[in-house]
Amino acid sequence: MAKDLDALRHSCSHVMAGAVKRLFPKVKLGIGPAIEDGFYYDFDKEDSFVPEDLAKIEKEMQKIIKQEQEFKKEEIAKKDALELFKKESYKIELINNLDVKTVSIYRHGEFVDLCKGPHVKSTGEIKAFKLLSIAGAYWHGIETNPMLQRIYGTCFESKKELDSFIKFREEAKKRDHRRLGKDLDLFSIHDEAGPGLVFYHPKGALLRMLIEDYVKKEHLRRGYQLVMGPHILKSDIWITSGHYEYYKENMYIFKVDKEEYAIKPMNCPAHMLIYKSKVRSYRDLPMRYFELGNVHRREKSGVLHGLLRVRGFTQDDAHIFCLPSQVEEEIKLVIDFVMDTMKVFGFSDYKIGLSTRPEKFIGDPKIWDKATDALKGALSSKGMEYEINEGEGAFYGPKIDIMVKDALARSWQCATVQCDFALPERFGLTYTSKDGKKERPVILHRVILGSVERFIGTLIEHYAGAFPLWLSPVQAVVIPITDRSHDYAEEIFNTLQKENIRVEIDKRNEKLQYKIREQELQKTPYMIIVGDKEKEAGTVSLRARKEGNVGVVKIEEVLGRIREEITDRK
RNA sequence: GCUGGCGUAGCUCAAUGGCAGAGCAAUGGUUUUGUAAACCAUAGGUUGAAGGUUCGACUCCUUUCGCCAGCUCCA
Numbered sequence: 001m002a003k004d005l006d007a008l009r010h011s012c013s014h015v016m017a018g019a020v021k022r023l024f025p026k027v028k029l030g031i032g033p034a035i036e037d038g039f040y041y042d043f044d045k046e047d048s049f050v051p052e053d054l055a056k057i058e059k060e061m062q063k064i065i066k067q068e069q070e071f072k073k074e075e076i077a078k079k080d081a082l083e084l085f086k087k088e089s090y091k092i093e094l095i096n097n098l099d100v101k102t103v104s105i106y107r108h109g110e111f112v113d114l115c116k117g118p119h120v121k122s123t124g125e126i127k128a129f130k131l132l133s134i135a136g137a138y139w140h141g142i143e144t145n146p147m148l149q150r151i152y153g154t155c156f157e158s159k160k161e162l163d164s165f166i167k168f169r170e171e172a173k174k175r176d177h178r179r180l181g182k183d184l185d186l187f188s189i190h191d192e193a194g195p196g197l198v199f200y201h202p203k204g205a206l207l208r209m210l211i212e213d214y215v216k217k218e219h220l221r222r223g224y225q226l227v228m229g230p231h232i233l234k235s236d237i238w239i240t241s242g243h244y245e246y247y248k249e250n251m252y253i254f255k256v257d258k259e260e261y262a263i264k265p266m267n268c269p270a271h272m273l274i275y276k277s278k279v280r281s282y283r284d285l286p287m288r289y290f291e292l293g294n295v296h297r298r299e300k301s302g303v304l305h306g307l308l309r310v311r312g313f314t315q316d317d318a319h320i321f322c323l324p325s326q327v328e329e330e331i332k333l334v335i336d337f338v339m340d341t342m343k344v345f346g347f348s349d350y351k352i353g354l355s356t357r358p359e360k361f362i363g364d365p366k367i368w369d370k371a372t373d374a375l376k377g378a379l380s381s382k383g384m385e386y387e388i389n390e391g392e393g394a395f396y397g398p399k400i401d402i403m404v405k406d407a408l409a410r411s412w413q414c415a416t417v418q419c420d421f422a423l424p425e426r427f428g429l430t431y432t433s434k435d436g437k438k439e440r441p442v443i444l445h446r447v448i449l450g451s452v453e454r455f456i457g458t459l460i461e462h463y464a465g466a467f468p469l470w471l472s473p474v475q476a477v478v479i480p481i482t483d484r485s486h487d488y489a490e491e492i493f494n495t496l497q498k499e500n501i502r503v504e505i506d507k508r509n510e511k512l513q514y515k516i517r518e519q520e521l522q523k524t525p526y527m528i529i530v531g532d533k534e535k536e537a538g539t540v541s542l543r544a545r546k547e548g549n550v551g552v553v554k555i556e557e558v559l560g561r562i563r564e565e566i567t568d569r570k
Numbered sequence: 571g572c573u574g575g576c577g578u579a580g581c582u583c584a585a586u587g588g589c590a591g592a593g594c595a596a597u598g599g600u601u602u603u604g605u606a607a608a609c610c611a612u613a614g615g616u617u618g619a620a621g622g623u624u625c626g627a628c629u630c631c632u633u634u635c636g637c638c639a640g641c642u643c644c645a
Binding site for chain 2 (some may be wrong): 138149519543
């Protein structure tokens, strides 16, 4: 079924290109594939498309669809294709790069495109489509190539599916963490202080603390040791680590008293130095150093995105020093750790990628193969499905990436495990083996959440701001109805606070409805409403997020309910 | 960084070359309220910044900073 949908979308992209060609005959065609949520087509056009053009193009597409033009495939000789597309320089380039004698082309109406298909039978089969946006995109996705104009669209088998897709996008927009971050007063980012630098407001800082506390405890429980390094290190260290050569563009470097320092973009060197501070035995391994390491990277301005892509962030970073024979077992433990953690935070939708040796690499290819096999072995022993990203590994070792999907169905990398053959070499790390020889340990870099910032961003979108009770910055609000019940409300407030429940009291001179509305918008899990009746009977009126009015209960009941919900998380 | 769009009060937006405005929020009052927005009043602005065109610029032009949608890169 998915294949049919791809053909439909791909056909729709041809129809769009046909319409664009009719309206703007001078444009040159790039490529136009089906993608996960629809399709796009890249065009080279002198002046840029404007949003109004999308409506015009859609109208023209409707005409083509109405005419029920047949998609016709032809196999033609390469030289004939070169002649046919002689005005389409991008197509010429594609044809020249094909190592074949004949190429296939598809026609509908007057439009013809180099294409291997498949397509639907007729343009009339396209029932529900919509053009979504215009954006720039490099030819072949290479930064140094000319930038073409890409029109994104989507297409479904029915109007109903299209409508629900559009609706999903609107819903997703509402839970944008940047919007919710402001509405829920969690964090802010200030131009005047620097883009990509996050300020945590009291509720955001509390949320972060809760996450970090959990993560720290889990690491200690799983045999990691907590370490800490400084925020600035001399450039010499970055020369040793290789970052100075490979990563300088992204580093904040400065001079003090003729000595050059850099703000750390990564935590590795500190952990290397701690390892190196002593002679290590094979008996010590594996050693697992963990740090909530705050790093700064000068990311390109165009890539910054709320909390999901920032310039200063905190990684739940660990380096595992181990024997080559321990790699697979350690990776299995990391995968377990990741899966357990994702479950605790409520994520179930993720995708795993395994990146293999790139063209430029360091180390012995045999060790690479062994490490890659260890990664594969760990994944398959866990019965996990993964995609292989051929040649996408870092120059220093292969890696596993675990992506979590956000509300806009964008995948964000959270957890990653990377083998590293470079750093032990560069820092001259050794351990003494059984037979008394100096050997190199293998290093695994790994993060579980990835960056705390990014993780909070995805959490906000995942829960649409309605965090589970254990993560809610404010767990309950006591709302007195009139000032006659202020004393009683305070009594209740104190009772909850004594139980370590994060509670607030709203004594403002406002109507009950008004206060409730505000707390609903703040996604507060529990509202404890007290008026004359409750005061009289020694009860409270409980209102729960999602459920609405629960009714009149004893405060002990509320406490029990909250305690249970908090311990439920694991 | 690149392509395109956008930048007006704390927030959401209006004013298309001719007196910068509304709703919400804030503040002061009135109201003592029963499960998603009571009422009145007050205050709030070098229209992101700098320069230019013009009798006159939120509006047009240049530069710059930032944001947004993508591309490239990435935790």
